[in-house]
Amino acid sequence: MNAETIFPSLQTMAESNQWVYLWPQIALVVLGLGLLVLEMLLPRKRVGTLVPAVALAGFALIGVLVCTPLFPTLADSLTVFDGMLLSPLSPGIFLFFIASSFLTGYLSMVCLPRQVLPRTEYFAVLSFVTAAILVLIHANNFLMMFVALETVTIGLYVLVGYARGQMTTLEAALKYLLTGAMSSAMLLFGIVLLYGAGAIKGIADPLNYQSVLQLFKDAQLGAGDSLALCGVALTLCAVAFKLGAVPFHIWVPDVYQGALTPTTAFLAVSSKAAGFVVLLCMLMFSFDAQSLKELLIPLLSLLAALSILFGNLGALSQRNVKRLMGLSGVSHAGYLLLGVVAYLTLGHVSMLYAIAFYLLAYMLASYAVFGVMSHVATNIDDFQEMQDYRMLLEKCPFLGGVLCVGLGSLAGIPPCAGFIGKLLIFICAVQAQLYWLLGIGIFGVVVSIYYYFGWMRAAVYRPWRSSQDSSSGKIPMESAQPSPEVPSVWSRLVLGALAAAVLLLGLFQGSLVSDPANPRQVSSQTSVPQDN
């Protein structure tokens, strides 16, 4: 773009006042800055309690406002900012990420007081990262995507390395930094190749998602196309890093273990979900890009199969629950990729709903489990072993119950929401005739039962002797196991709501899994993924 074209477009932007469409992101940034200012203004004693409360209130307020008519909708145009950003997607997708940040914030209110760490910065960085994620899922241009992704990643570097007193945290931060830098480099290289390929073909504005897809519209591969295919593959690698899909999962177990539990939850849910939304936004218009599909379907199938196998088999032997959640998260990325492959193959809109529902179920169940983990963990955050959960149901029935519901949902057992998610994904797989992937998926589910229910068993199982003399009513407590701290009323509310939502969504899905306007739509037309 040269100067003559830039100024008029800036002018239209200013006139049409497109900044309005970004108010949720702007509000989140203002919230983060406000927290930093608040820390300076408040008396030192009050900072520790007030700042997190303000942050959570801010998240909640923005989340509520997003659901009101204030949310910008733009019917006539697909993009804003001269094609840099997609026009706002559904409010549900915003709510998903804001709710996820809210829950992360809540978990850190439980976790941070056990560590000798400053609090304000955590919440400030969290709001910045959230804002960046909301920009990222909007991006319609590889440059915009790169900038937003870097912002997210840099914020996550800070969050991962937050508890810098712990050995494992240092290791995690370093590993995340190195692998993150590598993925950024690959992404940038891929973008450059795509740009070059587009320029060779003389496509205008060659970094827009749509114009990149133009490269693949021809059935015949031309001169610049191998360049473009390399570019796509490299970009895919970078996205796979975010998803934690095999073989780009190598950072997952260590980083999940070293980061504080709320950060781990954020990585497991928001970061992964953002990766999927970006992937789907890029592929949204790819139905006639035949050569792209020919490249991507085998690649993504392979990633999905490897992720399901590696994630589940790797999690089998884990005794550290944070590593276990990390590896099981890898397998969940595999199931979601299975849905993406089916979507690429057939392009049914219902498949997007399947993916969205799976993400929603995954988020609710993950936060339920991570919530229980935050309460059971002591001040040693990085070594949470399965044996710490011994007799949890006995010591604290509430936490034990929430854990059982959350793990049941992650394992995909009715009547939890996770089952409906798995069912929808499997239906997609059969429809797209991905039988071997379906077989691997089923194998993965059976394997996952062992470790999810193994964890549940640790929480439920009682030593044999105690039921023999149950007449006395006293169950001998093992003195080595400290009781988890009693969850506060707020914790009961939040975790109870999560568990209830998991069960409710398993029993009644309402209109969450289908587009009320187009029931049973089998078209490959444009549609956006919805998360609400």
Next chain:
Amino acid sequence: MSYHYLPLIAVLVPMALGLFLLWQGRLGTRATQALGFVGFLVPCVIAVILWKNFSCIPPSDLYGGFAYFGDFDTGLADFGISLKMGINGIGLPLYLLAGIVGLAAGWYALSTTEAPKFPTYIGLLLFMQAGLMGVFSTIDIFFFYFFHEFALIPTFILIAFWGGRGRRTAAIEMTTYLTLGAMLSLAGLIGLYVKFDVQSFDLVQLKNALAGAGAVAFAQDNWYALLLFGFGILVSLFPFHMWAPRGYAAAPTPAAMLHAGVLKKFGLYGLIQIAVVLLPEGAKDWTNTLVILALGNVILIGLVTMAQRNLKIMLGYSSVMHMGYAFLAVAAMSVAGYSAAILLLFAHGLSVAALFMLSNAVGRRTGSFDMGEMGGLAQKAPVLAAFFIAAMFASIGLPGFANFWGELGVFLSVWAFKPWVAALICLGIVISAVYGLRAVSRIFFGQPSKAFEKRFEDTEISDITLGERVPALILLGALMVAGFCPWLVTDSVNTAYGAAPVKACAAGETPVPVQPASVSQ
């Protein structure tokens, strides 16, 4: 009176009460007993009402052979899934079975107030019961699966928390194994859904689509195999039976009664109600395999059962063995075979539930489940001995109990199908007589063994208690009623296949099913 809402109520009442008890984990014993009793009684009463009323429903009120039709949207309507409740002649006996065994198991559980965390215990059992009542009264094959899996987490927790020796391994083993079976059958069901391409999980619509398509146009083999082995694992088809004996031995008695008595029947019910009906060609192709595996159930597992010394594990194996008969009846692919299989499932469910409960009563008195450490118990507990012997006779298949008619029907249908198989499985009768009678003699007669002697002499061994007597009466009573009047159970199955019932209903008309058009709420 319209009964359309009753099947749903039979699911919702135990579920709501179960949730309440889980929520109120510290409720008093009396209140828990009252709530629990309501939760187990309501489904049983509803089951009896629906069973009694079934034969008098005019054909115009049926939805493709299903009575008590009700359709409730749960938000998956765009995938062709909605909670469609309804019972047809095949499901009716098993629905009744679920109600009766549920009440018996519930009564027994409510009498064991010494169980730790009593309200939670009852709550989880009520949750299981809700799933059971749903499985046999839904038309939508998605919910058919859903209700079965509903009980998986409660069963796991029940075994891991309240179970007996060996529960640590058994809980995981059973859950993993059952999930494998369930996932295979889920894949098969999804396959049916996609292949029939009617955008519906509704069994009636699928059947109509099959009728419309005529000779079926897609490969039935693979999908039938998925269903056969998926359901087969759930019913402990040889060689996929390993989870059953250890799982039942470790499970708390009411959970074992519900699972072995009712929930396990899900797989065979699925084969009869869904797989064979929708995939007849595939079923034919797999008949020989099924016959060989089912013979493994009857003969091999029968021999294994004979070798057991532990009473509970022996019962577990014997239930695996008896499932072999039912599989053979399904393999025969005749109306007589199906109705014999259903009758056998009904009878076996009652007798195995009674045996599990009574063997736990024996174990509580002798302090062990090892049959080598018992003996002479009849001197101290004669009534218990009488009940146990009656239940064991029923299980062996002596006339007077429903099992006799079930096994007779199986033999006849298998004889018509493959005489040499029928000749082979006659061995099974001998085998079950051997282990059954030997168990009775070892436990109740003769002199107490060395290990049991001290306890026998020194401690007060009571006879059967009220908490054990009532469930035993319920179960054995039902067995004898069905044993003398088997048509009470089989009539509905025959009408489902279009045959005339033995006794016409009060109005004097013969309900003729297969009228899918009228869909009324």
